[in-house]
Amino acid sequence: MVRLLEGEDTDRMDALSDGVFAIVLTLLVLQFQVPDADATGVPAALADQRPLLFSYLLSFAVVGLYWIVHHNLFQRIVRHDRVLLYLNLLFLLTVSFLPFPTELLGIYGTHFTWTLYALNFSFVGLSLTLLWWYAYRRGFTDETVDHRTGRLVTVRGLISPVVFLVSVGVATVSLSLAFVTPILIVPLQMLWARYYERGRE
Amino acid sequence: MVRLLEGEDTDRMDALSDGVFAIVLTLLVLQFQVPDADATGVPAALADQRPLLFSYLLSFAVVGLYWIVHHNLFQRIVRHDRVLLYLNLLFLLTVSFLPFPTELLGIYGTHFTWTLYALNFSFVGLSLTLLWWYAYRRGFTDETVDHRTGRLVTVRGLISPVVFLVSVGVATVSLSLAFVTPILIVPLQMLWARYYERGRE
Amino acid sequence: MVRLLEGEDTDRMDALSDGVFAIVLTLLVLQFQVPDADATGVPAALADQRPLLFSYLLSFAVVGLYWIVHHNLFQRIVRHDRVLLYLNLLFLLTVSFLPFPTELLGIYGTHFTWTLYALNFSFVGLSLTLLWWYAYRRGFTDETVDHRTGRLVTVRGLISPVVFLVSVGVATVSLSLAFVTPILIVPLQMLWARYYERGRE
Amino acid sequence: MVRLLEGEDTDRMDALSDGVFAIVLTLLVLQFQVPDADATGVPAALADQRPLLFSYLLSFAVVGLYWIVHHNLFQRIVRHDRVLLYLNLLFLLTVSFLPFPTELLGIYGTHFTWTLYALNFSFVGLSLTLLWWYAYRRGFTDETVDHRTGRLVTVRGLISPVVFLVSVGVATVSLSLAFVTPILIVPLQMLWARYYERGRE
Numbered sequence: 001m002v003r004l005l006e007g008e009d010t011d012r013m014d015a016l017s018d019g020v021f022a023i024v025l026t027l028l029v030l031q032f033q034v035p036d037a038d039a040t041g042v043p044a045a046l047a048d049q050r051p052l053l054f055s056y057l058l059s060f061a062v063v064g065l066y067w068i069v070h071h072n073l074f075q076r077i078v079r080h081d082r083v084l085l086y087l088n089l090l091f092l093l094t095v096s097f098l099p100f101p102t103e104l105l106g107i108y109g110t111h112f113t114w115t116l117y118a119l120n121f122s123f124v125g126l127s128l129t130l131l132w133w134y135a136y137r138r139g140f141t142d143e144t145v146d147h148r149t150g151r152l153v154t155v156r157g158l159i160s161p162v163v164f165l166v167s168v169g170v171a172t173v174s175l176s177l178a179f180v181t182p183i184l185i186v187p188l189q190m191l192w193a194r195y196y197e198r199g200r201e
Numbered sequence: 202m203v204r205l206l207e208g209e210d211t212d213r214m215d216a217l218s219d220g221v222f223a224i225v226l227t228l229l230v231l232q233f234q235v236p237d238a239d240a241t242g243v244p245a246a247l248a249d250q251r252p253l254l255f256s257y258l259l260s261f262a263v264v265g266l267y268w269i270v271h272h273n274l275f276q277r278i279v280r281h282d283r284v285l286l287y288l289n290l291l292f293l294l295t296v297s298f299l300p301f302p303t304e305l306l307g308i309y310g311t312h313f314t315w316t317l318y319a320l321n322f323s324f325v326g327l328s329l330t331l332l333w334w335y336a337y338r339r340g341f342t343d344e345t346v347d348h349r350t351g352r353l354v355t356v357r358g359l360i361s362p363v364v365f366l367v368s369v370g371v372a373t374v375s376l377s378l379a380f381v382t383p384i385l386i387v388p389l390q391m392l393w394a395r396y397y398e399r400g401r402e
Numbered sequence: 403m404v405r406l407l408e409g410e411d412t413d414r415m416d417a418l419s420d421g422v423f424a425i426v427l428t429l430l431v432l433q434f435q436v437p438d439a440d441a442t443g444v445p446a447a448l449a450d451q452r453p454l455l456f457s458y459l460l461s462f463a464v465v466g467l468y469w470i471v472h473h474n475l476f477q478r479i480v481r482h483d484r485v486l487l488y489l490n491l492l493f494l495l496t497v498s499f500l501p502f503p504t505e506l507l508g509i510y511g512t513h514f515t516w517t518l519y520a521l522n523f524s525f526v527g528l529s530l531t532l533l534w535w536y537a538y539r540r541g542f543t544d545e546t547v548d549h550r551t552g553r554l555v556t557v558r559g560l561i562s563p564v565v566f567l568v569s570v571g572v573a574t575v576s577l578s579l580a581f582v583t584p585i586l587i588v589p590l591q592m593l594w595a596r597y598y599e600r601g602r603e
Numbered sequence: 604m605v606r607l608l609e610g611e612d613t614d615r616m617d618a619l620s621d622g623v624f625a626i627v628l629t630l631l632v633l634q635f636q637v638p639d640a641d642a643t644g645v646p647a648a649l650a651d652q653r654p655l656l657f658s659y660l661l662s663f664a665v666v667g668l669y670w671i672v673h674h675n676l677f678q679r680i681v682r683h684d685r686v687l688l689y690l691n692l693l694f695l696l697t698v699s700f701l702p703f704p705t706e707l708l709g710i711y712g713t714h715f716t717w718t719l720y721a722l723n724f725s726f727v728g729l730s731l732t733l734l735w736w737y738a739y740r741r742g743f744t745d746e747t748v749d750h751r752t753g754r755l756v757t758v759r760g761l762i763s764p765v766v767f768l769v770s771v772g773v774a775t776v777s778l779s780l781a782f783v784t785p786i787l788i789v790p791l792q793m794l795w796a797r798y799y800e801r802g803r804e
Contacts (some may be wrong), residue, residue, distance in 0.1 A: 012617060012674050014213055019424075019625025022220025026228065026297045027629065034304050039311045046305075060297075064290040068283070071213050082671070089667040096629045096663075103637050104649075110642045215414055220625075223421025227429065227498045235505050240512045247506075261498075265491035269484070272414050416615055424622025428630065428699045436706050441713045448707075462699075466692040470685070473615050 010080055013088055017074075020092045021067045024099060028056055028063075031103040052106035054179070055117070059102040062121060062182065063095065066128065073132050073153070079140040087131040094123040114171045114178055121182075122161040129157030152196050159192060160185045211281055214289055218275075221293045222268045225300060229257055229264075232304040253307035255380070256318070260303040263322060263383065264296065267329065274333050274354070280341040288332040295324040312372045315379055319369050322383075323362040330358030353397050360393060361386045412482055415490055419476075422494045423469045426501060430458055430465075433505040454508035456581070457519070461504040464523060464584065465497065468530065475534050475555070481542040489533040496525040516573045516580055523584075524563040531559030554598050561594060562587045613683055616691055620677075623695045624670045627702060631659055631666075634706040655709035657782070658720070662705040665724055665785065666698065669731065676735050676756070682743040690734040697726040717774045717781055724785075725764040732760030755799050762795060763788045 031052055035045030070091075077084075101117040135141055136150040163185050171178035232253055236246030271292075278285075302318040336342055337351040346354075364386050372379035433454055437447030472493075479486075503519040537543055538552040565587050573580035634655055638648030673694075680687075704720040738744055739753040748756075766788050774781035 012621060012677075015216065015618065015621040016625050016670060018213060018216040019220055019622055020629055022217055022421075023224055023626055023629040025293060026221055026224040027633075029298050029301050030228075032301045034301075034308055039309050039313075042305070042309055042311065043313055057294075060290075060294050064287075064294075067217060067290070068286050071286070085671050085674070086667075089663075089670070092628060093660075093663050093667075097632050100632050100635045100637075104645070107637055108642050108645055110645065112646055216417065219414060219417040220421055223418050223622075224425055226494060227422055227425040230499050230502050231429075233502045235502075235509055240510050243506070243510055243512065244514055258495075261491075261495055265488075265495075268418060268491075269487050272487070275414075417618065420615060420618040421622055424619055425626055427695060428623055428626040431700055431703050432630075434703045436703075436710055441711050444707070444711055444713065445715055459696075462692075462696050466689075466696075469619060469692070470688050473688070476615075 010074055010077060013080065013085065014074055017070060017088065017092060018067075020096055021063065021070075024063055024095055025060060025067075027099045028059055028102060031056065031099070031106055049106075051109050052103075055102050055106035055109075058179075058182065059098055062124075063098060065185075066095065066124060069157075070128065073128070073135075076141045076145050077132075077135045078142045080135075081138065081140075084131065084135055084138075084140065087127065087134055091124070091127040091131055094120065094127050098124070109175070111171050111175060114175060115168050118164040118168050118171075118178075122164045125157060125161035125164070129154060129161070132157060148196075152193065155196075156189050156192055159188050163188065211275055211278060214281065214286065215275055218271060218289065218293060219268075221297055222264065222271075225264055225296055226261060226268075228300045229260055229303060232257065232300070232307055252310050253304075256303045256307035256310075259380075259383065260299055263325075264299060266386075267296065267325060270358075271329065274329070274336075277342045277346050278333075278336045279343045281336075282339070282341075285332065285336055285339075285341065288328065288335055292325070292328040292332055295321065295328050299325070310376070312376060315372050315376060316369050319365040319372075319379075323365045326358060326362035326365070330355060330362070333358060349397075353394065356397075357390050357393055360389050364389065412476055412479060415482065415487065416476055419472060419490065419494060420469075422498055423465065423472075426465055426497055427462060427469075429501045430461055430504060433458065433501070433508055453511050454505075457504050457508035457511075460581075460584065461500055464526075465500060467587075468497065468526060471559075472530065475530070475537075478543045478547050479534075479537045480544045482537075483540065483542075486533065486537055486540075486542065489529065489536055493526070493529040493533055496522065496529050500526070511577070513573050513577060516577060517570050520566040520570050520573075520580075524566045527559060527563035527566070531556060531563070534559060550598075554595065557598075558591050558594055561590050565590065613677055613680060616683065616688065617677055620673060620691065620695060621670075623699055624666065624673075627666055627698055628663060628670075630702045631662055631705060634659065634702070634709060652709075654712050655706075658705045658709035658712075661782075661785065662701055665727075666701060668788075669698065669727060672760075673731065676731070676738075679744045679748050680735075680738045681745045683738075684741065684743075687734065687738055687741075687743065690730065690737055694727070694730040694734055697723065697730050701727070712778070714774050714778060717778060718771050721767040721771050721774075721781075725767045728760060728764035728767070732757060732764070735760055751799075755796065758799075759792050759795055762791050766791065 032049060035042055035049075037045045098120055101113065101120045105113045105117045107113075133154045136145060136154070141150070160182075163181060167178045167181035170181055233250060236243060236250075238246045299321055302314065302321045306314045306318045308314075334355050337346060337355070342351070361383075364382060368379045368382035371382055434451060437444060437451075439447045500522055503515065503522045507515045507519045509515075535556050538547060538556070543552070562584075565583060569580045569583035572583055635652060638645060638652075640648045701723055704716065704723045708716045708720045710716075736757050739748060739757070744753070763785075766784060770781045770784035773784055
């Protein structure tokens with residue numbers, strides 16, 4: 001049976017992953033508390049929860065982006081073995097943990113909670129990049145993925161974890177600055193893709 | 202890899218969306234609290250939660266209707282690019298936020314909570330209409346969608362957000378009237394479709 | 403677009419329904435509370451929650467059986483229109499509400515909570531039978547479903563709601579007897595199928 | 604209709620199972636509590652929750668492994684009857700119950716809570732092995748599964764429940780030793796597969 005474990009399709013890996021992503025995206029809203037106030041006090045009580053809105057939206061955006069990346073990578077990964085299943089579970093572990101640091105950050109908003117939050121997102125990015133690198137090295141990708149594309153995507157996948165790690169350092173100087181650091185991820189990824197393409201010609 | 206992102210199938214977009222819809226529909230019931238009363242006090246304690254039933258049923262109905270619309274639109278959308286993935290995530294953001302204003306409305310039932318609730322549903326409708334409009338303009342729809350159908354569906358999609366926005370105004374006059382305003386959505390959509398069809402001949 | 407709503411496949415209806423079933427089956431466990439006791443008091447504190455185990459297992463079993471029935475019916479339903487989508491949402495509404503009366507019953511175990519619980523399950527059965535009846539009458543079923551099978555399944559679908567309604571009456575005499583009444587459902591369904599088959603020859 | 608219940612595809616069984624697995628994997632994080640402390644007390648308050656991390660990671664790993672096994676087995680199971688649907692529901696019952704003993708173990712970490720936890724995982728393994736054994740005996744597996752593979756997988760499936768049962772005994776001597784006993788599962792499964800393969804030649 002051990003040998004039977006290498007299979008052609010990745011449909012159920014997609015299904016499990018989509019399930020985890022859908023639940024994480026939806027659980028994030030549970031951090032908002034219905035205030036225990038009288039009717040006139042509700043607007044003020046909700047205004048107190050505004051910091052939660054920042055961590056909620058940031059988490060939703062980053063998780064959403066990672067769903068797109070996962071979706072994108074698995075369009076090219078057409079075979080798997082047992083190790084790839086493990087690596088996908090490791091990735092889902094990091095994703096499914098996110099609601100906890102998101103709520104911590106939303107409530108406390110300290111340097112310490114930002115560190116936990118940024119580390120969690122770093123692990124998300126690192127485990128997905130590891131998964132891609134393994135799939136590409138083992139030849140589980142389809143024929144559209146050549147050597148250069150394999151490397152391009154691997155390096156691109158490291159940009160997001162590095163930015164989150166840098167943001168932990170930035171947070172020692174200014175917490176507000178650290179909060180906006182993740183905005184750098186998308187332009188940096190584009191720059192890297194352009195730079196790499198140019199070197200190709 | 203950037204260019205690889207335009208793909209033919211929308212299967213996993215469907216899967217993620219169905220997951221979020223299923224979870225939102227099921228989470229809505231969590232707003233009901235098992236009362237902390239002795240056995241004889243349970244009927245009275247549950248009767249106190251009756252207002253929650255209204256917001257529960259309204260949310261279930263509107264979310265269910267939007268699932269039908271999403272299902273319907275994606276039967277015609279057969280290609281996607283990165284922007285469409287973003288727009289679908291934006292739509293899911295608005296859907297996944299719904300349990301919070303639903304519970305707020307059910308507990309407080311004030312003009313303020315109705316405003317939040319109606320605004321959230323307006324964003325749901327606007328983001329889905331934006332998604333459709335983009336897909337149609339970029340030619341991601343199948344051959345059954347001609348110019349007229351594209352416009353018909355776009356305008357029809359704006360009816361629901363407009364009705365919810367109008368209901369915020371209605372709520373300044375009468376809250377009970379605002380609560381029943383959404384009933385107008387389905388007949389208004391039918392009227393518009395009929396009017397448009399007639400102009401076609 | 404209105405006419406476009408009649409479609410061939412029921413894949414996404416399956417997907418949404420499976421999602422709601424999976425979440426309801428998993429949410430049921432959330433009614434169990436980690437006791438707030440010291441380490442030696444845990445066994446006793448858990449023993450206090452034994453009544454919850456009954457309502458948990460009964461709900462899991464009945465929801466599971468309804469998933470099988472839904473799965474079974476949708477193997478024969480191969481087309482749909484807008485009304486069928488509505489009827490499926492109505493069915494999912496009744497299913498997704500179940501965790502609440504399940505917890506109420508597990509905690510209070512009174513005649514009143516059994517009534518709520520049994521009524522909820524009656525609505526589950528009635529809405530699914532209505533859905534089947536509509537699909538069969540509109541000719542949305544495949545060629546293996548003839549007139550007799552259509553009626554056989556419709557009547558069989560009414561057995562479970564009737565048993566639950568009867569159990570509400572039984573509960574006025576003996577609550578324990580009411581709790582075991584649902585066991586009658588499976589043998590009664592078999593009897594009806596056998597009786598109907600015999601009449602056929 | 605009763606006879607109609609034997610079907611060719613197992614797609615929706617996969618879908619329901621993937622849904623339950625995805626939700627269980629994601630619900631496990633809900634056991635972590637956002638501490639009710641001032642900002643400086645957060646690191647210490649989180650450190651108090653470290654035991655939860657052990658039960659969280661162990662549960663995630665074992666549930667993940669069982670998803671892989673389920674995924675693997677259902678690649679070979681190509682037909683089903685009503686009994687197989689029941690056995691799959693029984694398996695999902697044991698899986699969906701896991702968050703509760705996981706949280707109990709994480710909070711109390713006593714011999715009693717380990718017993719509950721290990722028993723639950725034993726039931727997970729036993730019900731899945733029963734499911735496999737039934738499918739194989741009824742000939743629902745594909746042509747790659749011969750008599751020897753059928754037996755190999757059945758016996759292999761019993762290793763995990765036996766290890767968990769043994770760990771309950773181990774816990775009477777040393778709780779820490781019991782916690783690491785599950786590590787034996789994977790090497791023991793490999794040893795068994797190797798031993799069986801050798802006897803084959």
